[in-house]
Amino acid sequence: MNDTSSSSVAVTASGAAADAIDAHLSALVEQKFASRLFDQDHTLWGPAAEEESAKRLSWVSLARSSRPLVGEIAAIRDEMTSRGLDHVVLCGMGGSSLAPEVICATAGVPLTVLDSSQPDMVRAAIDDRLDKTIVVVSSKSGSTVETDSQRRIYEQAFKDAGIDPTERIVVVTDPGSPLDGEARQAGYRVVNADPQVGGRYSALTAFGLVPSGLAGVDVEALLDQAEAVTDVLAADDDANPALRLGAALGGTSPLRNKVLLIDAGTANVGFGDWAEQLIAESTGKDGTGLLPVVVGSSPAGELLDDELWVSLLPDDSEDAVAGDAAVGVSGSLGAQLLLWEAATAVAGRLLGINPFDQPDVESAKKAARALLDGGAAGADAPAFTDGAVEVRALGGDWLGGAKTVDEALAALVGQLPEHGYLAVMAYLDRIADAALADVRVSLGKTINRPVTFGWGPRFLHSTGQYHKGGAPEGVYLQITTTAHEDLAVPGREFTLGDFIAAQAGGDAQVIAEHGRPVLRLHLTDHDDGLTQVMQAVGDLKSEDTAS
Known part of the structure; x- marks a missing residue:
């Protein structure tokens, strides 16, 4: 068991997470990583990262x-x-x-x-x-x-x-x-x-x-909350919570690259969504990185051998966590914002990547602009249409003889590798269609693999980086719709409907170019199509998942 608490943040770890801390903490302290980070030393992540990190460290x-x-x-x-x-x-x-x-x-x-x-x-x-x-x-x-x-x-x-x-x-x-x-x-x-x-x-x-x-x-x-822990996080000391959390995140061996963010009573509402972008966009590149999976109050199943479970605890909790790969983090919001930023910088060092760039976010933006300029967003013919859903398959010849939404979804999850994950990417109204996010839970239970859910285009600035730059383990379900009514953009030649179609098309295109399977389900009638998709998710069987 490993634990530390300082000022208003506390980190505990057990199992593989504690082992990672034991393996890396002494070296991080000896290298004076923490004090160098807070002195804005841009050489901490290697020569390739120096140009970018030199202009990205004032957050400390x-x-x-x-x-x-x-x-x-x-x-x-x-x-x-x-x-x-x-x-x-x-x-x-x-x-x-x-x-x-x-x-x-x-x-x-x-x-x-x-x-x-x-x-x-x-x-x-x-x-x-x-x-x-x-x-x-x-x-x-x-x-x-x-x-x-x-x-x-x-x-x-x-x-x-x-x-x-x-x-x-x-x-x-x-x-x-x-x-x-x-x-x-x-x-x-x-x-x-x-x-x-x-x-x-x-x-x-x-x-x-x-x-x-x-x-x-x-x-x-x-700001007071963050300042209360600044000196603690800058200390070259075994008790430094940022060094410990960063080592647990980026130092497991073999790497447990699915980081499940679990709401275990934290008062910091929606914190997992913020941490999701920080972790995924910072680390998901060069074929490695950490995929954050925001799971709410509990994971869908038992701990998998590529998962790290991180419990977000009440602010004043110092309870120890238990399990084969578990981390517990508590603290006030301001303190945790700074803690997780510093810990992500530590994880980047251990992963050997630049935690301050996002090359694959830019590639998706370029693809979207090209589609928008060419007027071809979503213009490719569907493989087939089932009711109110047009079905398209990208990233290889994997659709087989599927002729229904149910069969297409089964074909997609059948592409899951041993340590794969399913990403659901919904280009819908995240307020009016909020109930769709519940498919993450049912899909996770059915396929017994991590499932992420992102609202487009919001996730493009978050897990979208990991989808293309991280480990090639994902399969991707994209859901788009025809808006009830389009909306013109004053002074621009495109409408919002044109733009979001280009964003979805560009993102799917770039993922497919990386050789990763993408199932695009376009709802030609929003309500009827959404009902069909929800039904297909409910009908999916565990045997459809690849072993």
Whole structure:
């Protein structure tokens, strides 16, 4: 049994996880990894990573360097609330949306997160309390197409309602980005983020704090929590929780690369979704990495030999975990944000990868742009149509003689390798169609393998990196739909329907080019097609899984 607790974070480990800590901790301490990390030593991940890491390490000091934002955010909030504006909408993707979502949910503060290009979901957000809405437009690069499209649509909606958009939209972006210059010139309020921090490490920058603070979260308290553990996480000491957690994540032998994130009573609501992006996008490359699997309160079955179970415990818990490969983590939200970032950097070192780039996220974006420019998104003919579902198979000749959705799904899971996983990728309205996410549980029980579930295009900025860059073990179920009503993007030649079709098509194309099987199910009638897919999942038999 291995355990440590310091300030407001605690890490315990048993079995293979404890063995990994024993195997790597002494070397990490001797190499002064922790102090070098917090001194922003960009050489820690090898020569190939130095250029990127040299401009991505300011997150280690954000608990202190982000303090000036507290007053700035409070001033903006006071101004907005004095005008009766109390409905905060965040337009952002990936690191720009996941942290604020967790921060606000944990604080019990309402925040509408619009991280989709699905027309029905965007329209529903626009139609909700526009007269009381403040919109935070967050984009690190300043060129994220989803966020730019959402901004344009909100601008038009405000104008149509006789509202000056510059009085309602707050822009968060890196200094010097295209959005920075354009927004300032147009008269918008702009808050710049630290450009030396990557998106998935940006929880304590303006990207995490501005929307959360405007929504009503005490962001100063969040920074206090992180600052309370900064020195602990920077210490070259056996008790350092980040070294221990990082060793448990990245140091098992053989590597247990399916990291199940289990809600075991944590007060940090939705924390697994934030950690999912941090872990998958940081480590899933060069044919290796860690696949986070957000499983809710309990896994679907018994511990598998390629799984590591991580229990997210109540804040003040120091309970020891037990099992063949188990980790327990507890602590306040601000402390855990910094803990997991540092632990992921440790895991990257042990895995021998650069934890700060995301090459395969970019490849999917390029493929989507090519389809959008060519007007060919989803134009390939289906292999067959069954009721309200068009069926397409990519990534090899594996569909066989399937003629129904049920048979196609069985053919897909039949491609699972011994240590495989199934990724369900749903390009639907994640609010209206939320019940679909339950298929992860039923599929996991049926196939007895890890099953991930991602809403498109949200997951493209998260597990989408691992799908292409991680171990070649996945099979992929993509679900798309025809929107109830499309939505034009002002100033652009494409609609949101065109765009999300291109995103889905581009992602499937890139996965297939890696030789990985993709089953695309397109719902020609949303309600009837969704019923068919849910029924096919329910009808799937365990014997359909490859051994």
